[in-house]
Amino acid sequence: xxxxxxxxxxxxxxxxxxxxxxxxxxxxxxxxxxxxxxxxxxxxxxxxxxxxxxxxxxxxxxxxxxxxxxxxxxxxxxxxxxxxxxxxxxxxxxxxxxxxxxxxxxxxxxxxxxxxxxxxxxxxxxxxxxxxxxxxxxxxxxxxxxxxxxxxxxxxxxxxxxxxxxxxxxxxxxxxxxxxxxxxxxxxxxxxxxxxxxxxxxxxxxxxxxxxxxxxxxxxxxxxxxxxxxxxxxxxxxxxxxxxxxxx
Amino acid sequence: xxxxxxxxxxxxxxxxxxxxxxxxxxxxxxxxxxxxxxxxxxxxxxxxxxxxxxxxxxxxxxxxxxxxxxxxxxxxxxxxxxxxxxxxxxxxxxxxxxxxxxxxxxxxxxxxxxxxxxxxxxxxxxxxxxxxxxxxxxxxxxxxxxxxxxxxxxxxxxxxxxxxxxxxxxxxxxxxxxxxxxxxxxxxxxxxxxxxxxxxxxxxxxxxxxxxxxxxxxxxxxxx
Numbered sequence: 028x029x030x031x032x033x034x035x036x037x038x039x040x041x042x043x044x045x046x047x048x049x050x051x052x053x054x055x056x057x058x059x060x061x062x063x064x065x066x067x068x069x070x071x072x073x074x075x076x077x078x079x080x081x082x083x084x085x086x087x088x089x090x091x092x093x094x095x096x097x098x099x100x101x102x103x104x105x106x107x108x109x110x111x112x113x114x115x116x117x118x119x120x121x122x123x124x125x126x127x128x129x130x131x132x133x134x135x136x137x138x139x140x141x142x143x144x145x146x147x148x149x150x151x152x153x154x155x156x157x158x159x160x161x162x163x164x165x166x167x168x169x170x171x172x173x174x175x176x177x178x179x180x181x182x183x184x185x186x187x188x189x190x191x192x193x194x195x196x197x198x199x200x201x202x203x204x205x206x207x208x209x210x211x212x213x214x215x216x217x218x219x220x221x222x223x224x225x226x227x228x229x230x231x232x233x234x235x236x237x238x239x240x241x242x243x244x245x246x247x248x249x250x251x252x253x254x255x256x257x258x259x260x261x262x263x264x265x266x267x268x269x270x271x272x273x274x275x
Numbered sequence: 276x277x278x279x280x281x282x283x284x285x286x287x288x289x290x291x292x293x294x295x296x297x298x299x300x301x302x303x304x305x306x307x308x309x310x311x312x313x314x315x316x317x318x319x320x321x322x323x324x325x326x327x328x329x330x331x332x333x334x335x336x337x338x339x340x341x342x343x344x345x346x347x348x349x350x351x352x353x354x355x356x357x358x359x360x361x362x363x364x365x366x367x368x369x370x371x372x373x374x375x376x377x378x379x380x381x382x383x384x385x386x387x388x389x390x391x392x393x394x395x396x397x398x399x400x401x402x403x404x405x406x407x408x409x410x411x412x413x414x415x416x417x418x419x420x421x422x423x424x425x426x427x428x429x430x431x432x433x434x435x436x437x438x439x440x441x442x443x444x445x446x447x448x449x450x451x452x453x454x455x456x457x458x459x460x461x462x463x464x465x466x467x468x469x470x471x472x473x474x475x476x477x478x479x480x481x482x483x484x485x486x487x488x489x490x491x492x493x494x495x496x497x498x499x
Contacts (some may be wrong), residue, residue, distance in 0.1 A: 081406055109409035119400035122499045123423050133408035135418070164498040184408070 029055040029188065029220070035086035036073055036121060042096060047073040051087065057187075057235075060214050062219040062231035062252070064267060065241030071224045074241070075190050078156070078222065079111045080104060092187075109137060112181030114127040118173040120165040126152065126176050127161035131154035133183040144183075151179035171202035178209060184216070189213065189216045191223045195230060207233050232256070240264045287470060290457060296479055298453035301374045302439045308379030313386025316342070319418055320387065321394045328402075343353045345384030350442050353381050353447055355425070375449030376408065378442055386435055394420045394426035427496035433489030437482050444478065455479055 034051035037044050043052050047070045055061045076082040077089060080099065091107065100109055117259035119227050121129050131250045144177055152158050161245040165173055174194060174218055191210065195203040195214050211234045225233060230251060239249040240261055245262040259265050320338045323331040348356070354377040359377040361368050401423060405415045421428070447455025454474045462471025 034320050079407055081403060105409040105411060107409075108407060111403070111407075113405065113407040115400055117398070117400055119398065119404040121401060121404075121419065121423055123497075125498075132410075132418070134403075136405075136410040138410060180408070186278060212301075245477050 028057055028090075028092060029053075029222070030088045030090040031074075031077070032081065032088045034074075034077060034084050034089070036070075036077065036082060037085045040144055046244050047075070048084070053239060053246060053249065055220065055222060057220050058214070058218065059237055060211065060223060060235045062223045062225060062235035062238040063241060064225055064228065064231055064238060064265070066226060066267075069241040070244040071226075075222060075224050078188070078190060079108050079113060082162055083085050088210055095157065096171050111188045111190060112184070112186035113141055113190040114174065114177045114181050114192065116196050117163070118170075118177045118197075120173055120177055120180075122165050125162050126157060126168070129165065129176055130183055133180060135183065141155045148179070148185060152176075154182075154213075155179045169202075170198050171206060174198065174202075174206050175209065178206075178213070182213065182219070187220060189219050189221045191221060193224055193226070196226070203230075204233070207235045207275070210234060228267050232271065238262055278345060280325055283469060283473075287461075289372045291473060292324060292475070294452070294475070295481070297371045298455070298481070301310055301378060301443045301451065301453055302436060304375045305378035305382055305439055305443075306432070307437050308375070308431070309386040309439075310383030310390075312379075313408045314360045314390055316383070316387040317390035317394065320391050321420065322412060322416065326407075328415060329351045332489060337473075342387050344444075345381075346388065348381075349404070350381050350445055351376075351448070351482050353377060354446060369450035371452045372419050374446040374453070378446060381442060382435060382439055385438065386431075389431040389435060393424040393431055396424055396427055398438065426493045426499075429489055429493045431495065436485050436489075440478060442480060 031051050034048055035046070036048040037046050039045075051074060057255050061072040063074060073082055078091075080089070080096065084097060088095050090096070093136060096107055121132060124132070127145070130148035130151055131144050134147060135212065141146075149161065149219045151157070152161055155178055155265065157172060157175055157179070160168065160172065165176065189210070194210070195206050198206060207230065210221055210223070213219050214234075221234075223230060225231060235252050237250065238252050238255050239246045240263060241247065242256070242263040248264050249258070255264060256268065259268055316338065320335060321340070322328045323335040323338065325332055325335070335368050357380055358368050358379075359375055359379050364376055365372045367373045397420065400417060402419060405419045410418065443451065443453050444458065445453030447453060447457070447459050450456070454477055458474040459465040462474065
């Protein structure tokens with residue numbers, strides 16, 4: 028379970044302090060596929076980075092499985108991050124490494140034995156359907172294949188949680204459906220709790236069971252996908268839902 | 276014409292061979308020294324940048340300032356400035372050995388900037404991914420910054436090497452060995468224009484070879 032309590036984040040720049048997150052309270056239960064939706068600049072990316080502490084919250088606490096991890100540092104922080112997989116909008120694959128070496132990276136930094144690591148990586152490449160491509164380089168793959176590699180990489184350390192930061196925003200609609208299917212499969216079969224950051228209601232509709240709507244650094248609405256879709260409260264939720272209608 | 280060439284190489288052939296060897300020795304040794312010191316400085320500068328892995332604004336500013344200062348001293352002046360250090364380290368200030376210290380020192384800030392700029396070319400998302408998977412700062416430097424920018428580092432090394440070939444010719448002016456020394460002694464002091472032209476041709480060939488080899492290696496290892 029992930030719990031965010033009274034979370035806030037302020038960025039300081041030359042132009043002054045800028046609030047990216049304000050009073051975020053959120054509970055993500057084990058087994059959820061939890062959507063966090065909002066427009067660009069709403070603070071979603073910052074929020075998800077507070078979970079694995081790539082961003083340090085200015086105020087508030089992050090609890091993971093009941094443990095306050097907000098002030099973790101050094102080894103404990105690195106170990107925590109290893110338990111949380113992450114995938115990115117631009118995939119962020121290591122371009123000078125083969126597909127297999129990309130998936131090996133998280134295991135390499137944990138100093139796992141080479142043979143075990145390779146076995147695990149191959150297992151995962153099989154899971155994402157890229158078994159035959161282990162010796163290729165990312166540049167030789169399509170966008171969808173690259174995101175599959177990055178999913179395999181994110182799962183290397185047997186994480187309990189998977190953070191997806193706009194994971195399908197750079198992909199076409201057909202590829203998006205297959206990647207979302209894969210994420211759903213991982214949630215169901217491996218029991219990985221998934222946090223999905225997106226600006227597209229269609230993504231939430233396709234795979235999430237719960238959703239939080241963000242607007243201007245705050246969470247304005249949260250609930251099951253069914254309840255939020257059938258009875259939206261916030262104005263921004265109406266707008267986001269309207270966009271889905273226009274899509275269809 | 277043939278007779279002239281036979282005569283010319285008979286007189287100066289061994290001189291050019293020795294000069295080329297000396298130049299390559301000076302430049303290779305000083306490039307190695309420059310990287311030995313330049314790479315750690317570049318790494319430290321990169322990780323202490325604002326928003327980087329270990330932000331230290333003051334240290335970062337000081338490093339940048341030192342690098343810029345080093346780069347703004349003209350080489351011919353730097354050579355003279357470091358004479359006491361050269362003598363202390365090598366016991367001499369002339370010849371191939373005497374030139375390695377000033378060449379190496381001159382190239383350290385150059386290399387530091389070059390390596391740092393190779394690191395900066397990397398997609399920041401790649402570094403973030405490394406952090407997200409629990410890599411330590413040291414692992415991010417070695418496994419991501421260095422490994423992922425290797426093709427760019429190779430190209431930078433060629434630029435450094437070629438720049439130092441140019442500097443080494445200048446070092447000839449204060450008594451270093453090598454092709455620059457030959458050009459000055461024969462071409463300038465004794466008005467042997469053909470010797471001067473020959474050294475220039477050799478330098479051009481050297482530069483072309485270095486550039487071609489580095490292009491080849493960089494292309495071969497770059498998987499983007």
